[in-house]
Amino acid sequence: MLRQVAEGVLTHQSELLENNAVVVQGRTGALLVDPGLTESEMTCLADDLRALGQPVAAGFATHPDWDHVLWHPAFGEAPRYGTARCAARMREVRSDADWRARAAEGLPPEIAEETPLDLFGLITGLPSGTEQLPWDGPEVRIIEHPAHAPGHAALLVPERGVLVAGDMLSDVLVPNLDELNETNDPIGEYLVGLRLLEDAADSVEVLVPGHGSVGGAAEMRARIEQDRAYVLALREGRVPRDPRVGPTAKPGWEWTTDISAEQVRRLAERSERGGTSG
Numbered sequence: 001m002l003r004q005v006a007e008g009v010l011t012h013q014s015e016l017l018e019n020n021a022v023v024v025q026g027r028t029g030a031l032l033v034d035p036g037l038t039e040s041e042m043t044c045l046a047d048d049l050r051a052l053g054q055p056v057a058a059g060f061a062t063h064p065d066w067d068h069v070l071w072h073p074a075f076g077e078a079p080r081y082g083t084a085r086c087a088a089r090m091r092e093v094r095s096d097a098d099w100r101a102r103a104a105e106g107l108p109p110e111i112a113e114e115t116p117l118d119l120f121g122l123i124t125g126l127p128s129g130t131e132q133l134p135w136d137g138p139e140v141r142i143i144e145h146p147a148h149a150p151g152h153a154a155l156l157v158p159e160r161g162v163l164v165a166g167d168m169l170s171d172v173l174v175p176n177l178d179e180l181n182e183t184n185d186p187i188g189e190y191l192v193g194l195r196l197l198e199d200a201a202d203s204v205e206v207l208v209p210g211h212g213s214v215g216g217a218a219e220m221r222a223r224i225e226q227d228r229a230y231v232l233a234l235r236e237g238r239v240p241r242d243p244r245v246g247p248t249a250k251p252g253w254e255w256t257t258d259i260s261a262e263q264v265r266r267l268a269e270r271s272e273r274g275g276t277s278g
């Protein structure tokens with residue numbers, strides 16, 4: 001079911017992992033961001049869009065993680081954009097002869113059978129530095145930053161006061177550092193991402209995170225502080241004291257505690273190897 005969060009902006013939340021798909025209504029069709037996980041969720045969303053008279057005019061993947069790059073034929077042939085880095089990362093993933101088996105292995109068992117992979121990760125990269133999404137609808141600004149995953153981008157829809165944050169600023173999911181390679185500075189990169197989102201905060205009335213609940217302007221600022229404090233605790237080598245971690249984690253999200261401990265451990269390993277941990 002679609003829920004309106006601002007004028008012309010609707011969201012659809014997946015049952016598992018609370019992924020938020022976002023629909024921005026345009027002149028002749030909708031922009032669909034991170035459409036969701038399962039066959040039934042995506043066909044339901046496609047039906048809802050048809051009922052609204054808003055076929056999908058363009059898609060966008062906020063970043064190259066499996067739960068943000070799925071797609072369904074029911075959405076039609078619209079271009080599916082992402083940043084150049086996001087598209088390059090997905091090309092790399094799909095270039096492996098075993099990509100499908102690997103992607104299937106990485107799926108949560110609860111939905112592995114119901115998650116369509118045929119169109120997984122087929123992203124059209126926008127030229128790097130592209131600041132606005134090319135589509136026939138309200139202006140959508142692309143805020144690319146290095147936090148969490150290569151080529152991660154938040155989308156700002158200034159006319160609607162909406163920020164689509166991707167995998168940051170969640171009330172259920174903790175910051176997850178980009179540790180894909182050995183040479184980056186995942187903490188420094190995360191802090192840069194948070195700063196870029198903070199720079200946009202004056203234009204935001206509605207924050208839609210990739211997972212969890214939608215918030216207002218004050219909530220957005222509180223979540224920026226919360227994520228920053230989390231990342232700084234990791235930098236100090238301790239598991240953050242955070243409502244999303246430990247006994248206060250939302251039921252079903254207890255694994256964020258393990259992720260946190262794991263991140264502390266990996267950062268320690270990195271600095272032992274002489275790499276940077278921020």
Ligand SMILES: [Zn+2]
Nearest residue numbers: 065067167210
């Ligand atoms: Zn995600």
